[in-house]
Amino acid sequence: MNAETYWQTEIEKCHHLGLTRNVPMLKFLDATHSVTEIGHELFVVCSNDYLGLRFHPEVIEAAKKCMNDGGFGSSGARLTTGAHPLADQLERDLANFKHSEAALIFNTGYMANIGLISAIGRSGDVIFSDEKNHASIIDGCRLSHAKTVIYPHRDIDRLRELLNEHRSAQSCFIITEGVFSMDGTIAPFPQLLQLAEIFDAHIIIDDAHSLGVLGESGHGTLEYFNIPPSPRIIQVGTCSKALGSLGGFVCGTKSLVQYLRQRSRPFLCSTMLPASALAASSKALRILQTQPERVRRLKQLSEIAKNVFSEYGIAFPPEATAILPMPIGDETMAMKVFENLYQQGIYLAAIRYPSVPLGHARLRLSICSEYPEDEWRDALSCIANTIKEIVGHF
Ligand SMILES: Cc1ncc(COP(=O)(O)O)c(C=O)c1O
Known part of the structure; x- marks a missing residue:
């Protein structure tokens, strides 16, 4: 098999397994919101800008x-x-x-x-x-x-x-x-x-x-x-x-x-x-x-997330702070949840192989100290309900 054919076969394999990676076109408006090319606004809940300093x-x-x-x-x-x-x-x-x-x-x-x-x-x-x-x-x-x-x-x-x-x-x-x-x-x-x-x-x-x-x-x-x-x-x-x-x-x-x-x-x-x-x-x-209060705020928002999710029976490692992973398992299912949330205005990336082992797809929720509390609470309920609806369990 020549190189070109090999590349094509691998791309098809990814597609077949629900592992195709597409780079989304997003423009951040502030630390926690972005907009797509067609003007769809998203609340981004998976960035690593934990303290919102990118836009300071x-x-x-x-x-x-x-x-x-x-x-x-x-x-x-x-x-x-x-x-x-x-x-x-x-x-x-x-x-x-x-x-x-x-x-x-x-x-x-x-x-x-x-x-x-x-x-x-x-x-x-x-x-x-x-x-x-x-x-x-x-x-x-x-x-x-x-x-x-x-x-x-x-x-x-x-x-x-x-x-x-x-x-x-x-x-x-x-x-x-x-x-x-x-x-x-x-x-x-x-x-x-x-x-x-x-x-x-x-x-x-x-x-x-x-x-x-x-x-x-x-x-x-x-x-x-x-x-x-x-x-x-x-x-x-x-x-x-x-x-x-x-x-x-x-x-x-x-x-x-x-x-x-x-x-x-x-x-x-x-x-x-x-x-x-x-x-x-x-x-x-x-x-x-x-401004150590930014670090404290991150922890408060993390506690809010743990409390909201516990009402849905979702638990996290007790020590987890800014990264809250939500295991889904199946790659295609994880993408379905991602796409559904996207339509609802929430951007929560699905993490799949090779970032995690095959069959261990997850949504990796991360916290930014700048999340407005009401929007954060609404997003958490929306995420939990969407997972429940699509995956059927946590
Ligand atoms: C644990 C760990 N180390 C290193 C890196 C790489 O850092 P950078 O994005 O600055 O290259 C990452 C990025 O995600 C990471 O998660």
Whole structure:
């Protein structure tokens, strides 16, 4: 079969299985509403802009000012055409925010994971990765020279056994998400850290969905569990979610960051983010630090959702905050619910394979601190009724 025929066969297969992906054309009007090409307005309940900072006037103004002063693109990788001073400033701010020695910015969270894991995983090392880790972690492991061992989701006992079996490894790394992006579950970080200490491993925590969400002031997983920073802990994050901007980062020791500056290919070989994105991230980080009420509001809206859904017999992991997954199972059924809600003015994306395993399709409801409470309550009832009507059960 030649390549062209193979591509067509795969497209048909996706169609047949109800897995075709189409990119919707949506223009956001504010943090929580968008409009389609034909003017159909939608209340968006699945964005990662958890604190509504994407549309914050100060964030927009900071980016605009930067563009007016220095243009849009950045002309090259940092090591070739140099970096805007805001890059160093943002790295210092992120390191402070994450209570770590140093930070390094990448263009996206995806690149941060790839850039970190591929650079630190040497031949003879072993990476222990939670089975539900994000694609960027999986790809980082694939690109590294280390052996990857997958452990069952949040299964500490099994991880201990696996660590034991690999005692002779040169270096070990345990990798987990803080809040798992598709399930809303939280990593058992204290127990993972304990294992890391026992087995002298490093622990990498991807806080993509924890920043701005977990902990009283949104610092992420360490704050949530009240765990002090340690050279053993490497924190990954992204500015693309709760900070409403763009760009990933790694926080760790000075030597880790220096090493990544020398060896991490996405850092070395890709054009730097535009300074406007750095300015937007810096401003958003400052707003998060000065307005912790946004984080509290997120939690209140999450509690409202749990209460409304409990009336319909829908339960969520007790610790779930900004991500509330609603399992549907069948891909076609999930799309039916999506389409029905869309007609009713609610945009709630159906998550299907390959983002989740086949037969585990779901609606991934996420919360933004800016949801108007009445609209949120109405949307929740509408979602629950629609699922009940189409799927017949929860
Ligand atoms: C856990 C996790 N890590 C990393 C990323 C990638 O971040 P970005 O969108 O900034 O590339 C995502 C994105 O969805 C994610 O869910």
